[in-house]
Amino acid sequence: MKDAMADPRRAAGMVLRGLRRPGVPLQRIAEALRGEPLRPALAMEAIVAAARTRFDLAEVREAELSAVECFPLAFAGRFGSGAASPEVHLALSPPFLSEGWRGTICLRAAAHLRSSGEERALRIWVGPPAAPGASSSGVEGETVATWAVAPEARRPAEGESWPAGWPRWAVLRLLEGREPQALWDLRALWQARLATLPEAAPGGPSAGATAGTMRVAVDIGSTSTVVVEEDSAAAGSVGQKLLCAQARRPVASGFRLLAGDPRTAHRYGCAERLLAPGGQVPTALAAASVEALGKLLRADSAAGADQVWLPQAPAERSGEDTPAAVLADRFKSPDLLLLSDWLAEVPGAPAPSLASRRLLTGYGYLLGRTLAAAHAAPLVTPEGGRWALRWPRLSAVEAVLTYPPCTFAASSQEPFRDVFDEVGSELCRGLEAAWNSSQHRMVADPAAARAARTEPHDPAHPIEAFVDFGGLTLQITVRVPAAPGRPRPFIAGSSMGYLLGGERFIDAAAFAGAALQPASGLRDAYRATARRWRGLIANGGHLRNGDGEAAAAFRDAVLQTAFSLLRRQLQGTLRRAAPDLRGLRGAGVRVYLLGEGWKLVALDTPDDEREEAALRALAAHLRKGPLLEDVEIDLQRMTKRRLCEGALRVHADEDSGEFPLELQGVDVVAADGRNQRWFGVAGSEGLAGPDLLPDPSDPWWGAFASRTDGSLLRVEQWFTSAAPFETSLSGGQISFDPARSLLKQWIDLSGPSLVALRIHGDLQGRRAAREG
Structure with missing residues (x-):
């Protein structure tokens, strides 16, 4: 017996000898038993017998083996047999074996049960192996857990197939019953995944390699983020750029899938591609549970950001793609966050202002880390x-962040610049996972837009209008520079920001459409429509034929409202800058359209074609109703990518401290008979008191506000009545702050209701015409 136990294979064979069937050769026992899994106790006994012989271990009591629970588990990516087998995913970041990686090594594990088409979440733990009774530094979570560990500082050994200092072994434990667990050899999984590809080998930059440098411009929008990466021709090469002008190119997620089904890996943050419709990354964070999202929101730093991920794309797109269980979006500002559906489901969520800030910083870190993984990817080249x-x-x-020159929230005076400065710091922290050093600076959106102009000095169009239609606001800035040979204008321009961005238009459209669905409750129909429309934008879809009327009514409302406000501000600014208009006679106007909100006018067009379709709709609308009579208008579209390119040309934050003037926008009357014209500067003529009101005799105001007496319902008042449109959404009288533009104040409160009234009336007219 002693001689038989000398070989570990023979030792294990001695235990399994009783399983031999008549007529089955010993070397084919495993194949014969494939349909009939070994009892775990017997398998463990064979393994222990071999280990005792190999490592000279002490005797193991039989009672300890009989206590092993029979539970089918996945090893090395293979599923166990039986209906209760958990589906497992395992992914590693970075997706290459770089000995120069400076950030944490992230091992993400996911496990869930699927039975009868339904998925049941599992609580899991992933971390390093540890001796019984010893503490371990693993992480637990629901369905998904990410173990992030800093690589140890070790000198790499020559000929090693795994980076020195990286974790080699990992344990995945199901926190149910007797907590079955699997031990993973990460090196074996890596070699099995990449086989003989060159990328399977570890390595790092040589000492004589030319150092690479890069500048990165980032524009974080309400719904999507664009990154422009500019490396230097005089420096060394980077691995690859994350995003490029070619929108169809796959975008790397920064993870390498080691085990699990690639068709569903994106649901658990284990896929190898990011979701990037149109070459833009959604401004959103995905998670497997609200618990993981709650930890990030309650943390004092972005340390919990590793438990969430940037939205990922499936390996193969289909109409049945299922996204992650939780998708946190619309967190660019507290006002926008209030429009989300997911925040109320997060236990212990902080105030919207703090939640928005923490999600932004977490997003900045993850974006920076993903960029670092792309830049540090090894180059495969032919050699000898x-x-x-x-x-x-x-x-x-160097990271350059654009920011809107306005306050972070309507109820506070904190500028966006201060918040995005923190986001820039976290972005650099993520970048430093691969880069030796990083720094960031801020550039205001108007400065980036001016630098991105194709013709900065156009004598034929000296007057410029920048219209930034974002997710939360519609920002209009008009500049009237002093042109050679013309009298100096009385004002250099004006700027108005309205809380009437694309998200407000979507809410208004959903509200108007829900009111025309008598079979469904108003609240349920509104919520379902708003979710569906926002889901189309986030996932690159479009409205189908059944929504043709809604898309047309929505497009008309967006164009009519946005261009009415632009036309009014252009006229008022020019009237104020040159009261007799002689100093500006013959001067053309160049209008730059910024922001992704303009693409909403083509929401019924596939995502890849939406930009061109939106430009056609804009041009057609302006042909029917010109902005200004007898004034040449040069309309130019400035995409987010072009804005980022302009930000790279700005070498300092050129937000010079000018505070552009706000115009009243509507004729103003006071109770004592004093008044101010619509092109007057707000707060400049001493009008005070709570009795300032828009003058009902102003013809533009009467047409724009649909002869509304007073205000319209605020968004939060929409669902106080079962049939709000019967009263035309009337909100009654309201007082105004004399120091601010009355038009701005009215739009901020009543603008969404005004859009809802227009869409509701348009849909009623279209349906009446169809039925008649």
Whole structure:
């Protein structure tokens, strides 16, 4: 017996000898038993017998083996048998074995049960193996858990197939019953995943490699984010750029899938591609549970950001793609966050202002880390008749963040710049996972837009209007520069920001459409429509034929409202700058359209074609109703990518401290008979008191506000009545702040209701015409 136990294989065979069937050769026992899994106790006994012989271990009591629970579990990516088998995913970041990686090594594990088409979440734990009774540094979570560990500082050994200092072994434990667990050899999984590809080898930049530098411009929008990466021709190469002008190119997620089904890996943050419709990354964070999202919101830093991820794309797109269980979006500002559906489901969520700030900083860190993983990817090059890896040597990176020149929230005076400065710091922290050093600076949106102009000095169009239609606001800035040979204007321009962005238009459209669905409750129909429309934008879909009338009514309301406000401000600014208009006679106007809100006018067009379709709709609308009579208008579209390119040309924050003037926008009357014209500067003529009101005799105001007496319902008042449109959404009388523009104040409160009235009336007219 002693001689038989000398070989570990023979030791294990001695235990399994009793399983031999008559007529089955010993070497084919495993194949014969494939349909009949071994009892775990017997399998464990064979393993322990082999281990005792190999490592000279002490005797293991039989009672300990009989206590092993029979539970089918996945090892090395293979599913166990039986209906209760958990589906497991495992992914590693970074997706290459870089010995120069400076950030944390993230191992993400996911496990869930699927039975009869329904999925049941599992609580899991992932971390390093530890001796019984010893503490461990693993992480637990619901369905998904990410173990983030800093690599140890070790000198790499020559010929090693795994980076020195990286974790080699990992334990996945199901926190149910007797907590069955699996031990994973990460090196074996890596080699099985990449086989003989050159990317399977570890390595790092050589000491003589030319150092690479880069500048990165980031524009974080309400619904999507654009990144422009500019490397230097005089420096070394980076691995690859995350985003490029070619929107159809796959975008790397920064993770390598080691185990699990690639068709569903995106639901658990284990996929290898990001969701990037149109070459833009959604401004959103995905999570497997509200618990993980709650930890990030309650944390004092972005340390919990590793438990969530940027939205990922499936390996193959289909009409039945299921996204992650929780998608946190619309967190660019507290006012926008209040429009979300998910915040109320997060237990212990902080105030919207704090929640928005923490989600922004977490998003900035994850975006920076994803950029770092792309930049540090090894280059596969032919060398001496074979394929070799060249590792980039990343020296210094500068991040440029654009920001809107307004307050972070309508109820506070904190500027967006201060909040985005924190986001820039977290972005740099993520970038430093691969770069030796990083820094960031801020550039205001108007400064980036001016730098992005194709013709900065156009004598034929000296007057410029920048119209930024974002998710939360519609910002209109008009500049009237002093042109050679013309009298100096009385004012250099004006700027108005309205809380009437694309998200407000979507809410108004959903509200108007829900009121025309008598079979469904108003609240349920509104919520379902708003979710569906926002889901189309986030996932790159479009409205189908059944929504043709709604899309047309929505398009008309967006164009009519936005261009009415632009026309009014252009006329008022020019009237104020040159009262007799002689100093501006013959001067053309160049209008720059910024923001993704303009693409909403083509929501019934596939995402790849939406930009061109939106431009056609804009041009057609202006042909029917010109902005200004007898004034040449040069309309130019400025995409987010072009805005980022302009930000790279700004070498300092050129927000010079000017506070553009606000115009009243509507004739104003006071109770004592004093008045102010619509092109007057707000708060400049001493009008005070709570009795300032829009003058009902102003013809433009009467047409724009649909002869509304007073205000309209605020958004939060929409669902106080079962049939709000019967009263034309009337909100009664309201007082105004004399120091601010009356038009701005009215739009901020009543603008969504005004849009809802227009869409509701349009839909009623279309349906009446169809039925008649």
